[in-house]
Amino acid sequence: MSEAVAMKSKSTAKAVETENKKRSQWAEIWRRLKKNKMAMFGLGIISVIVLAAIFADFIADYDTVVIKQNLGERLQGPSAKYWLGTDEFGRDIFARMVHGARVSLKVGILAVGIAVVIGGSLGSIAGYYGGKLDNVIMRIMDIFLAVPSILLAIAIVSALGPSLTNLMLAISVSSVPSYARIVRSSVLTIKDQEFIEAARAIGASDARIILRHIIPNSLAPVIVQGTLGVAGAILSTAGLSFIGMGIQPPAPEWGSMLSGGRQYLRYAWHVTTFPGLAIMITILALNLLGDGLRDALDPRLKQ
Template identity: 85%
Template sequence: MATMKNENVGKKRSQWAELWKNLKRNKMALLGLVIIVIIVLLAIFADQIANYDQVVIKQNLRMRLKPPSAQHWLGTDEFGRDIFARLVHGARVSLKVGILAVGIAIAIGGFLGAVAGYYGGKLDNIIMRIMDIFLAVPSILLAIAIVSALGPNLLNLMIAVSISSVPRYARIVRASVLSIRDQEFIEAARAIGANDARIICRHIIPNSLAPVIVQGTLGVAGAILSTAGLSFIGLGIQPPAPEWGSMLSGGRQYLRYAWWVTTFPGVSIMITILSLNLLGDGLRDALDPRLKQ
């Protein structure tokens, strides 16, 4: 029994080692990973980098719209607040919404997709037709409707972004399950008496994770962009809390003579999404079975 467990642990380690080996071949994916790690570290240590109340929230109108300098690396906004400090704390908000919203969407969509693909028949038809109804509405419009109904705050924003993403993961997992459920190891699990819940949780879902991981990485980028878009139109994180989309919206009227107020939040959104897309493409290539042959 202990030997079997050791073999399973060694197999998992070898799979991760092979994934990392394939990922290292893609220099652009590594660049995206490095940038994401830097952004995550900035978000984690945001409180040590800048005091939230004194630098991020407190207004200082005597310092309003100051250009980048040694004192304020990226300048100040229309209320005299340090833009770099607000970007660092805004990264925490954007990453939190992106990761948690995608995590919720993967959990719900993955479960629905696994159940639909495994059982098939009427249950599959009912679940997927409901998903088709959600897919018929553009995700950003669905998110706007949900936030408008529930109210603009962080929790409702995560709920809106996650619900609008559920159908995508349900369809991905369902497609993977349909290709897995009739394979020999599933038949072997049934033969030794494993129930449906165990087969789905221990065999089908783990073997369907590769496309979900790739889509989840790309989905975080989409969730961050949706969060910024909702905040830009006033339905996301409310001022004075720092969020990249609301910073972009607040500074657009000063674009002609204070370009830094909108440029740096926009660049932050662009770099983060680009890095996640590069990492997602690299993971897709690393998990492609054709590259392992």
């Protein structure tokens, strides 16, 4: 009885020690990230954009301000009534940009999430088992990488039709190969380490080793690439919407706003300038945050 209690207390102590170690590790990463002023600046911008997207319905009503046309006040410049002016249909550009942030972030985050899950799974399987399976999976990924991602996205949207769901699917499929290669390279460096051999020795299944030991230790490069991937997904969304293959009017989206206002650029500069600035600032902030995360997650930079 006493031996069982002792073993239980030891296992509890070991679990607590592991949990404390994980917490201290993430605290150290956050401490290093806070030292990077540019990364914190990017994080601040992203936080503001995310909050604006979350509370978009409280900032401006979707039906009466964002969608409803008011041709009597079309192409008005920035003023106290319309902070960023109005577009070619008299709609408030600021309100449309706020609601457009919700669309861009939704597509970017979900598309990258799908790509990480699919690409990470394929990369883990290829790196862990190796051999012919690795060769088949990675050669398929190479075929996808041989096609420019934007062209692959255009082909998928052309085949399935322009919609929000198809847009996310197209961007995620075009992003899968990069995450598969990143995860595979991490798995190749981890799978022969001692703690993996110990897990095999105690009879852990391959699925448990991959899910509980290999993938958690491969997250650092995936997190960095995912942050940068959201920026790329937002840019791809804007590009596809600009050429009419993304979010369809009258739904607000930064790329479609650029496309709709380009013919008025000479005498209504604000119609395209502010959506373009929104795209540029968002992508810049995500890149700054991604660079900061790369430095914070790199164990060689702890000193």
